Amino acid sequence: MTSLENLRNINARCIHCRACQYAYSGEPDREGKDETYTGMLQGCPAGIYFGWEGYFNSGKQWMARAFLNGELPASQELLEITEACTTCGMCETQCPNYIDTVHVTEELRAAVIEAGVEPLPKHAKFRDMVSNDDMRNPYNEARSDRTKWAQEKYGEQIDKDVKIGYFVGCTGAYRQQHVADRTASILKKLGVDFTIISDEVCCGSPILRTGQKAVFQDVMEKNMETFKNFDLLLFSCAGCYKTIRNDYPRISGKQLPFKTRHTVEYVYDLLQEGKLKINSPYNQKITWHDPCHSIRHVGIAIEKDILHNSKNWLLDSRAAEKAKEAHYEIPRVVLGAIPGLELNEMYRVKGDSFCCGAGGGVKAQFPDMALSTAKERLKEAASTGADVLMTSCPFCITNFNDGIKALKKEEEETGKDLSDLGSKLKVVELLEVLDELL
Amino acid sequence: MSNYNKVTDDVVKKLVAICGEKYVTTSEPLRHSYMAKGIMGLEAELPEVIVRPENAEQVSKILILANENLCPVTPAAGGLSGGFALPAIQPGGIYMDMTRMDKMTVDTENRVMVVEPGVKSGDAWRIFKTQYPDWAPPIPDGAPPAATVLGDAIERGFSLVTGVYGPQADMIMGLEVVLPTGEIFHTGSWALPGAKPFYRWGVGPNPDGLFLGSQGSMGIITKCAIKMVPHPHFKTVVAYGGESWDDVVKPAWEISKHEMGIGERTVMVQGGNYELVMTRWPKTNVPIDYEFYKKIGVDRKWMNYEVWAWSQEELDFTLKGIDKVYKDYEVHEKRTTPQQELHPKQVASRLKKPNKIAIPYSLWQAGFLFITWYCPWLESSAMMDEYCAAMADYGFPETMWVASIDHARQAIVMPILCFDSTEPGIFDKIREFNLETTRSFLKKGWLNYRPDPFVHAPETFSKAKEYYKMLVKFRKVLDPNLILHPGRLAIPWESVSDLPNPCKE
Numbered sequence: 001m002t003s004l005e006n007l008r009n010i011n012a013r014c015i016h017c018r019a020c021q022y023a024y025s026g027e028p029d030r031e032g033k034d035e036t037y038t039g040m041l042q043g044c045p046a047g048i049y050f051g052w053e054g055y056f057n058s059g060k061q062w063m064a065r066a067f068l069n070g071e072l073p074a075s076q077e078l079l080e081i082t083e084a085c086t087t088c089g090m091c092e093t094q095c096p097n098y099i100d101t102v103h104v105t106e107e108l109r110a111a112v113i114e115a116g117v118e119p120l121p122k123h124a125k126f127r128d129m130v131s132n133d134d135m136r137n138p139y140n141e142a143r144s145d146r147t148k149w150a151q152e153k154y155g156e157q158i159d160k161d162v163k164i165g166y167f168v169g170c171t172g173a174y175r176q177q178h179v180a181d182r183t184a185s186i187l188k189k190l191g192v193d194f195t196i197i198s199d200e201v202c203c204g205s206p207i208l209r210t211g212q213k214a215v216f217q218d219v220m221e222k223n224m225e226t227f228k229n230f231d232l233l234l235f236s237c238a239g240c241y242k243t244i245r246n247d248y249p250r251i252s253g254k255q256l257p258f259k260t261r262h263t264v265e266y267v268y269d270l271l272q273e274g275k276l277k278i279n280s281p282y283n284q285k286i287t288w289h290d291p292c293h294s295i296r297h298v299g300i301a302i303e304k305d306i307l308h309n310s311k312n313w314l315l316d317s318r319a320a321e322k323a324k325e326a327h328y329e330i331p332r333v334v335l336g337a338i339p340g341l342e343l344n345e346m347y348r349v350k351g352d353s354f355c356c357g358a359g360g361g362v363k364a365q366f367p368d369m370a371l372s373t374a375k376e377r378l379k380e381a382a383s384t385g386a387d388v389l390m391t392s393c394p395f396c397i398t399n400f401n402d403g404i405k406a407l408k409k410e411e412e413e414t415g416k417d418l419s420d421l422g423s424k425l426k427v428v429e430l431l432e433v434l435d436e437l438l
Numbered sequence: 439m440s441n442y443n444k445v446t447d448d449v450v451k452k453l454v455a456i457c458g459e460k461y462v463t464t465s466e467p468l469r470h471s472y473m474a475k476g477i478m479g480l481e482a483e484l485p486e487v488i489v490r491p492e493n494a495e496q497v498s499k500i501l502i503l504a505n506e507n508l509c510p511v512t513p514a515a516g517g518l519s520g521g522f523a524l525p526a527i528q529p530g531g532i533y534m535d536m537t538r539m540d541k542m543t544v545d546t547e548n549r550v551m552v553v554e555p556g557v558k559s560g561d562a563w564r565i566f567k568t569q570y571p572d573w574a575p576p577i578p579d580g581a582p583p584a585a586t587v588l589g590d591a592i593e594r595g596f597s598l599v600t601g602v603y604g605p606q607a608d609m610i611m612g613l614e615v616v617l618p619t620g621e622i623f624h625t626g627s628w629a630l631p632g633a634k635p636f637y638r639w640g641v642g643p644n645p646d647g648l649f650l651g652s653q654g655s656m657g658i659i660t661k662c663a664i665k666m667v668p669h670p671h672f673k674t675v676v677a678y679g680g681e682s683w684d685d686v687v688k689p690a691w692e693i694s695k696h697e698m699g700i701g702e703r704t705v706m707v708q709g710g711n712y713e714l715v716m717t718r719w720p721k722t723n724v725p726i727d728y729e730f731y732k733k734i735g736v737d738r739k740w741m742n743y744e745v746w747a748w749s750q751e752e753l754d755f756t757l758k759g760i761d762k763v764y765k766d767y768e769v770h771e772k773r774t775t776p777q778q779e780l781h782p783k784q785v786a787s788r789l790k791k792p793n794k795i796a797i798p799y800s801l802w803q804a805g806f807l808f809i810t811w812y813c814p815w816l817e818s819s820a821m822m823d824e825y826c827a828a829m830a831d832y833g834f835p836e837t838m839w840v841a842s843i844d845h846a847r848q849a850i851v852m853p854i855l856c857f858d859s860t861e862p863g864i865f866d867k868i869r870e871f872n873l874e875t876t877r878s879f880l881k882k883g884w885l886n887y888r889p890d891p892f893v894h895a896p897e898t899f900s901k902a903k904e905y906y907k908m909l910v911k912f913r914k915v916l917d918p919n920l921i922l923h924p925g926r927l928a929i930p931w932e933s934v935s936d937l938p939n940p941c942k943e
Binding site: 008009035052060065078081 | 468470476488518538561563565583715725791805860
């Protein structure tokens with residue numbers, strides 16, 4: 001298991017330059033269409049919402065240092081400030097000292113909890129439900145119902161003895177079954193011989209993000225055991241994907257015995273290999289929101305893996321950055337392969353994409369911040385003139401829809417037209433579109 | 439010496455009454471979140487309360503309250519100056535985070551902009567880029583995007599045109615100052631109600647110098663009128679190498695002295711050594727032998743010239759002039775000073791403003807410190823030679839940066855001490871290094887750019903006794919209770935030094 005102490009030397013690299021507060025902190029001359037979206041922009045959801053230095057990564061790094069040095073005791077207050085962060089990783093993209101900012105934040109949360117502070121109420125509920133053998137999900141649902149969504153249409157895929165698994169995740173299994181359904185349908189159409197495993201448990205993402213590592217360890221071990229003989233795990237949930245792809249090997253110290261791919265990436269692979277062509281059109285003007293988990297976090301992990309194995313960062317950093325950038329192109333290649341689709345990019349994209357506001361346990365514990373952040377992103381999406389805000393993450397979709405709902409309510413109450421702020425946007429999951437078109 | 443009081447609950451209540459509950463906090467984690475020990479200063483104390491005022495009137499009320507209760511006050515524009523933007527001594531008192539005051543106005547007719555403390559370089563650059571593309575804000579060069587225009591100016595820092603215009607403080611046209619006792623006044627022509635900040639020397643003797651470089655200890659500057667600069671778009675960077683510091687310093691002097699000639703277009707002249715490249719990467723993951731750097735085209739030492747011109751013809755003329763100086767130098771001095779072949783990406787990276795160029799030195803180990811000194815330009819070679827030797831003696835890599843101020847009239851010499859901040863005893867070692875070099879440099883008549891309170895200030899003022907006595911007199915007039923940023927500039931003396939107090943000699 002990792003710990004905050006393991007990150008002491010990495011945390012000690014922070015000189016409090018505050019570059020991490022910006023998107024495009026290294027691109028002052030980046031062209032945009034107007035003053036609002038040009039050059040560097042504020043990029044930290046928590047910092048923007050709360051204003052105090054401690055809510056920005058720059059402040060959190062120094063709280064972590066004080067904690068490590070025994071100058072700042074564990075407290076409920078410290079936990080509350082630290083938990084008010086979506087762990088989106090915008091700060092990590094900006095840091096020229098390659099500080100693993102999100103790991104420091106998550107480990108600080110864990111260290112405070114390990115020191116005896118009770119997790120925040122909503123997060124404690126996650127823990128209780130995920131550690132409950134009758135549930136193993138954060139939605140208070142029965143474990144026995146985990147594959148209920150699939151029983152009618154995909155019954156033959158459940159617990160099938162094959163080497164490719166579709167890791168559905170709790171949200172797909174219990175809340176956004178239509179996404180799970182679409183994903184399974186895509187995989188069938190693509191001829192993938194896959195299985196849905198009834199023994200799957202929560203990937204642990206909401207538990208790990210909120211610093212509850214003991215329970216995380218438990219579900220990680222359970223899933224690792226369940227999937228140990230697989231060759232490939234496919235995902236529809238950005239959070240599960242990031243957690244299993246990035247966090248399982250990092251925290252367990254063991255390489256994954258199977259490969260991992262998000263379904264969008266799997267489609268990308270087939271497109272690149274010339275094995276797939278999308279012929280049906282999707283005649284919509286869209287903008288694309290990069291989910292932090294499957295885009296930024298995976299891109300950063302790719303870059304840092306290359307550097308981790310490099311003896312000469314000066315020479316290899318460029319290649320590492322290119323590999324990261326190539327990962328950011330994946331959804332764009334897929335979107336570009338859809339006839340009729342018109343992509344109008346937002347200003348903050350790829351590694352500098354602004355978070356939807358839902359991650360890191362924020363949606364449950366700090367709903368006002370989550371909503372405010374979603375609105376900021378919806379405004380940016382609306383500024384592109386797109387009709388559809390497309391993404392591929394269940395949490396982004398939920399939070400954006402909540403933001404649009406709030407805007408619509410405001411329209412009703414005030415009689416104002418808030419379409420410039422995104423009230424007329426339609427939020428669409430890319431996997432649904434792919435299923436329709438394939 | 440003043441005896442400061444701790445911030446009481448009653449003081450906090452009054453601060454809330456002034457700024458509003460939302461903008462005052464005594465939260466222990468949040469107070470720690472403002473800490474910094476690196477870049478510029480290693481010593482910092484924890485503040486007792488943080489306030490975020492909205493305007494000069496609130497600043498004034500806070501200062502009056504602080505005087506009534508004898509609480510120290512530390513103002514911070516953006517707070518990027520490491521430990522310098524934090525309390526130096528205990529009790530930490532009231533920390534004034536000025537980032538809410540972030541208004542900026544631009545007057546292209548009179549070529550001046552007015553900024554509040556919270557205006558950040560990245561934001562100023564964005565606004566100029568979209569609204570005033572023919573002008574540039576005098577943002578600090580080499581400082582990250584969150585550095586503030588005002589913070590850099592009042593600390594007499596670097597701007598992007600320092601090679602021509604001098605330190606950023608030289609570009610100031612007027613200040614709005616809240617004195618430690620709460621009075622608000624303006625300097626320069628601004629002192630006349632309704633007048634624009636068009637004439638720095640204003641209605642009488644100009645007191646700006648008391649506030650510039652005072653590290654926030656003489657008054658709190660809540661507005662600054664500062665020259666903006668023309669922004670021609672024919673730009674490039676050329677670099678020339680050499681084996682010794684003289685190889686880079688002497689030709690730069692020849693070029694820069696062409697004032698009203700090619701020297702006028704070399705807006706930024708800065709150089710360094712190969713260690714400046716090497717220590718931007720982890721010590722364990724980068725070659726440490728010079729041969730590698732030689733192979734990739736990095737000279738042992740080099741000087742960059744950033745050139746701005748109004749046309750390609752003017753740019754070419756300037757580059758030709760620079761090249762001629764180097765060719766002549768090679769012939770006269772029998773030295774080799776090759777022009778470096780810069781990749782377009784290297785040029786673009788060096789032209790980028792603001793940038794993150796100064797940040798990654800923590801990668802070498804885990805922490806770094808800039809120590810900055812000023813000397814006459816042609817003496818900078820000797821300073822760098824001595825500094826590098828001392829760094830080698832103490833086991834630090836010899837990472838060195840130098841830049842011209844005002845046509846190479848002065849040099850800023852800045853060793854970058856790269857170290858592991860988690861290593862036991864490292865801060866003592868740095869202090870010892872700092873003390874040794876400081877004593878030697880002061881004997882030579884060289885000055886620390888921004889004296890830290892525990893080494894540079896006491897050592898310098900122990901020599902410049904008359905100046906210190908006068909400084910203390912001014913300070914006591916402006917700040918009778920010495921509440922503003924105590925410890926800075928070694929006032930009160932005994933709070934930072936065991937050396938004999940010059941005022942008592």
